[in-house]
Amino acid sequence: MRLRIANGSLVTPRGTSRADVVCRDGTIERVGDTADLRVDQQIDATGLLVFPGFIDPHVHSRDPGLTHKEDFAHSTRAAAAGGVTTLLEMPNAIPPVTTAAVFEERAAQHGRVAFVDFGLWGLALGSENLADIAGLFDAGAVAVKLFWGYALDRRTRSLVYNVAAEAPENVIQAPDNGSVLALCREVARVGGVLGAHCEDRGVIDAAEREVGHPVGSYAEFLQARPATAEAVSIAIAAELSAATNCRIHVVHTSSAVGIRAVRRAQGEGVRLTAETCPHYLAFTQADAGQVGGLMKVYPPIRTLDDQAALWEAVRDGTIVSLGSDHAPHTLAEKSQGLAAAPAGLLGVETIVPVLVHEMLGGRLPPDRLAAVLSEGTARLYGLYPRKGALTPGSDADFTLVDPASTTIVDSARLHSLHPQSAWHGRPLRGSISMTILRGHVIARSGEVVGEPRGRLVRAKHERSSSTSHHPSAAMLAFTRELEEVISPDLMPATVFEATAPAPDA
Numbered sequence: 001m002r003l004r005i006a007n008g009s010l011v012t013p014r015g016t017s018r019a020d021v022v023c024r025d026g027t028i029e030r031v032g033d034t035a036d037l038r039v040d041q042q043i044d045a046t047g048l049l050v051f052p053g054f055i056d057p058h059v060h061s062r063d064p065g066l067t068h069k070e071d072f073a074h075s076t077r078a079a080a081a082g083g084v085t086t087l088l089e090m091p092n093a094i095p096p097v098t099t100a101a102v103f104e105e106r107a108a109q110h111g112r113v114a115f116v117d118f119g120l121w122g123l124a125l126g127s128e129n130l131a132d133i134a135g136l137f138d139a140g141a142v143a144v145k146l147f148w149g150y151a152l153d154r155r156t157r158s159l160v161y162n163v164a165a166e167a168p169e170n171v172i173q174a175p176d177n178g179s180v181l182a183l184c185r186e187v188a189r190v191g192g193v194l195g196a197h198c199e200d201r202g203v204i205d206a207a208e209r210e211v212g213h214p215v216g217s218y219a220e221f222l223q224a225r226p227a228t229a230e231a232v233s234i235a236i237a238a239e240l241s242a243a244t245n246c247r248i249h250v251v252h253t254s255s256a257v258g259i260r261a262v263r264r265a266q267g268e269g270v271r272l273t274a275e276t277c278p279h280y281l282a283f284t285q286a287d288a289g290q291v292g293g294l295m296k297v298y299p300p301i302r303t304l305d306d307q308a309a310l311w312e313a314v315r316d317g318t319i320v321s322l323g324s325d326h327a328p329h330t331l332a333e334k335s336q337g338l339a340a341a342p343a344g345l346l347g348v349e350t351i352v353p354v355l356v357h358e359m360l361g362g363r364l365p366p367d368r369l370a371a372v373l374s375e376g377t378a379r380l381y382g383l384y385p386r387k388g389a390l391t392p393g394s395d396a397d398f399t400l401v402d403p404a405s406t407t408i409v410d411s412a413r414l415h416s417l418h419p420q421s422a423w424h425g426r427p428l429r430g431s432i433s434m435t436i437l438r439g440h441v442i443a444r445s446g447e448v449v450g451e452p453r454g455r456l457v458r459a460k461h462e463r464s465s466s467t468s469h470h471p472s473a474a475m476l477a478f479t480r481e482l483e484e485v486i487s488p489d490l491m492p493a494t495v496f497e498a499t500a501p502a503p504d505a
């Protein structure tokens with residue numbers, strides 16, 4: 001079965017070019033001049049931007065255990081409709097993915113209902129499952145997640161938000177820095193990646209005590225969860241990474257001081273990378289009046305200065321990957337007001353449309369979008385070049401974007417179990433015309449077509465060539481790694497020779 005995507009503008013981290021792509025049996029066969037190849041099906045992509053299939057590395061589908069909030073069939077349908085071809089599922093369902101055995105169970109269960117391809121995160125509990133970390137990476141975990149500073153319920157291993165309200169015997173205390181150091185050593189030994197939620201618990205506890213009562217306004221919410229908590233935690237992560245050579249990825253970075261801490265570490269050759277999310281790039285505290293409790297997330301959406309710093313970091317490569325932090329709740333739960341509503345919002349279906357809108361508005365060049373939403377993410381999580389590449393042999397995953405049309409976000413049209421978007425009613429430039437997974441069209445103009453055909457993708461992490469802790473050697477190795485994530489040069493030159501540059505989209 002051969003498919004040609006004809007007349008489109010291909011976008012990669014190395015630029016945009018006019019070229020056709022022919023796919024055979026789910027993988028890319030040729031890019032460039034394909035006139036001599038007979039095909040069974042042709043998609044005319046005239047006027048469209050053809051991106052390597054977008055990857056959302058940060059999704060909480062709540063399945064199993066919390067399926068009153070969301071489930072994997074719904075989140076992967078939403079992903080397909082929104083232009084995502086692969087999502088990476090966070091491990092904190094019930095039971096969480098703490099061992100290779102749970103990993104395989106979860107993979108089998110999700111594989112029956114997935115509309116897009118998926119990778120799985122493992123959960124790092126500190127000393128509790130240190131012996132299981134190697135097995136998780138051997139099974140193909142894309143990374144392990146540390147909910148730093150959070151205690152866990154001993155029975156369900158779900159996060160405990162209010163430790164004082166729980167009986168002590170039911171709580172696994174948040175791991176101390178010594179346990180996190182041991183974890184870093186182990187992740188470094190097996191060549192994996194540690195994804196960390198970075199908000200220092202002590203700083204938050206003190207800030208909450210200063211506010212002194214349940215937060216009543218968005219300003220108080222920000223006071224109770226200051227950016228300093230993020231920066232302090234990232235600074236500690238940087239030291240632990242420097243001491244162990246562990247790759248640490250700071251998920252959902254939200255602040256200017258957080259970015260400053262990431263840059264400082266990167267400048268010293270520490271193997272620290274960062275993610276941010278569309279909600280930090282699209283909203284500020286000024287939107288709280290209109291959007292309300294729907295924009296309550298941890299860490300919080302902050303000021304215009306924080307947003308500007310995050311945009312700068314996305315453009316200059318300090319941030320290598322974007323994720324939605326899709327974290328659904330029921331309508332009733334999210335309507336409880338700022339203090340009581342749980343943190344988390346819908347994102348997997350809007351991450352691509354929101355960022356395409358920003359790209360068309362000039363805030364993000366198309367090549368950077370291809371990097372932070374596809375290739376850079378695939379490289380970071382050990383999925384490249386099977387995912388994230390428009391090169392022969394890679395999976396035939398594509399997201400086709402129409403730059404000339406407009407989308408108005410409508411919660412009622414979203415595919416999650418409880419559709420409620422913080423972007424509801426917002427007009428966005430551009431639209432997702434088509435999502436293609438391994439050569440099959442899985443969504444057209446926001447509607448899912450066909451049966452679930454998503455499969456597990458197992459990560460392959462290469463063990464670091466640099467084991468030296470000597471700062472200059474570490475810096476050289478890390479600089480090479482960053483260059484690979486940001487500006488790799490693996491696209492065949494022939495693609496560009498034969499094609500004229502595309503007009504500005």
Ligand SMILES: [Zn+2]
Pocket residue numbers: 058060090325327
């Ligand atoms: Zn998350």
